[in-house]
Amino acid sequence: MRTSRAAAISVGVALTAVMGAALATPAVAVDPEPAQEPRVAVEYFPEPGGEGRQTEVPVNTPVTSGRSAARSLAPSAETTDGEVGKLSVTGPSADRLDVVIVGDGYTAGQQDAFHTAAASKWADITGIEPYSSYRGLMNVWTVDAVSAESGITGDPTADVTKDTALGSYFWCSETERLICADIDKVASYAAKAPEADLVIVVSHSTKYGGAGYSGLEAEGYPFDGVSTLSSDNAQSSMIAAHEIAHSVGLLADEYTYDSYGTWTGGELPDINSSTFTADRMAANRSKWYRWLGETDPTGGTVGTYEGSSYYPFGIYRPTSNSLMRALNVSEFNLPGREAMIAGFYREANALSSKVGTSSAVLRTSRIQVSRAELTGLAAPELRWYVDGVQAERAQGLTSVLPAALGVRADGRTHTVTVESRDRTDSIRDPLVRAEATERLTWTVKASGRKAPKHH
Ligand SMILES: [Zn+2]
The missing domain is CATH 3.40.390.10 (Collagenase (Catalytic Domain))
Structure with a gap:
């Protein structure tokens, strides 16, 4: 984590x-x-x-x-x-x-x-x-x-x-x-x-x-x-x-208690509850406005349905039903899915490497990375950069030599960056997209070492 x-x-x-x-x-x-x-x-x-x-x-x-x-538990x-x-x-x-x-x-x-x-x-x-x-x-x-x-x-x-x-x-x-x-x-x-x-x-x-x-x-x-x-x-x-x-x-409950009546407070931080109806949400570009009108995996259409966060009135949820409202449906709605994916990336890294980024690597030493196996909704992509310029032929590789990426033996210090992206359709918020984009950067020392003539 x-x-x-x-x-x-x-x-x-x-x-x-x-x-x-x-x-x-x-x-x-x-x-x-x-x-x-x-x-x-x-x-x-x-x-x-x-x-x-x-x-x-x-x-x-x-x-x-x-x-x-002693009677309770004495593991032998x-x-x-x-x-x-x-x-x-x-x-x-x-x-x-x-x-x-x-x-x-x-x-x-x-x-x-x-x-x-x-x-x-x-x-x-x-x-x-x-x-x-x-x-x-x-x-x-x-x-x-x-x-x-x-x-x-x-x-x-x-x-x-x-x-x-x-x-x-x-x-x-x-x-x-x-x-x-x-x-x-x-x-x-x-x-x-x-x-x-x-x-x-x-x-x-x-x-x-x-x-x-x-x-x-x-x-x-x-x-x-x-x-x-x-x-x-x-x-x-x-x-x-x-x-x-x-x-x-960080999803809120979308169910309600009859006794709670009408929500009279302001907008809550909950990603799947809002005091705005669809028109105002779209105008304000807030909460799940990017998903309004989409056909939802829970059945029906993403909109603003009255009753959420325990209050039956004055606050809205994205869909009629969802796993955050009742357990008779085994789907999150689209805003809920996106929030879950954001949470996975907040708590985990798709990209790992045993080659530490805190000390410089040689241009002839191999950099290996491992990427979490993501399937289905996910659309992972791996890119490499030398001094911020993409090395396009290396796209998708999990093992590279800086020299082969184009790091020259010119006595200067260079950087090699690997970037993991997720182009999934289940993310629409640019902030979530950024959360799902991870990078590791190594400093490559080329000074004082000659490039091998043949490699
Ligand atoms: Zn709950």
Whole structure:
């Protein structure tokens, strides 16, 4: 992920301190002081295919029984507890959006079932555009979490309790379909993967349910969002597809609450909500004006449809329905797609090279780059430049010699630049196009070295 390492490290230190404090507390069950228990925002979907709802839940699973920590989980050398697997690793973590999938309610002997479920959930999510075309910008890791018991608390009924590695449970906040988890435990497993930008908890159950946590960075965690979903319910996959869009695409919810009435505030920063109707949006050249009138993958036409960001009146969304409104459609609208692609490029780099750009290279030393494999909607293009002038014959090459590009042995310093562009039709905003254009530049030292006569 393309963020400052220093910031990530300081958050990591804070988290270690938090987890250290948690370990120091007695293993005996005690009722937590309600005032001390941090709470975070979650979104859930009470019915398959329906619209979402928001609430707040405790960060960690409230103690529900008097089980000891020793009984709870004592991983032996024979289990795979904590083992990291590569579900889809496409490049260096520094240049990828890293997704970590952790299973809950899987015993030592059920870890194969967890891996199957994780692969199946990821296949569901990446069956949706633009996840599908841009999965090459993501790494997906699995971390085995061995539970003492199979299945999770609240399945099938509210009175069922299970002793599991992540403490995930239905009936969170007295809502049947809301699956919460112990976020400290989730974080300690996720930390075993090389990097966690997004975390998905796959809870072992056939019952529909899940949730999306947000705002976790503010609580000291190294990632902001966690999605929960049930493993063996196909409709649960849509929950994660929706939640990742909040984190990556910064998309707003397009559903509404009747009780919210009319939005009377100004324009929100949300990319897919606007107080403008189509005529004014076009006149102001704001929000999704470039897409107005286009036929949309969700069906229908991009316009301004009243009701968005929870308010049924006075604020508009781009399409009648979309994955940001209800889970009965498995498509983002065109403005949503563009925002997602912008997010992928914000969090990841399509272009990587093992040849460092901080020190000069020789004109006779090879520069190799690797490019994320992008398909479908994406239209990648690779160009090379010497001192800012395109070396047209090198277009598309991933391995070049500066000398062969035309860098001369004239004793001067030159630059070689590689540029990765994405000419996808799914981007119309020039700022997003710029975000999707990446460059690496090397200084080439030709001084004091003669060019080989034959090469
Ligand atoms: Zn949402």
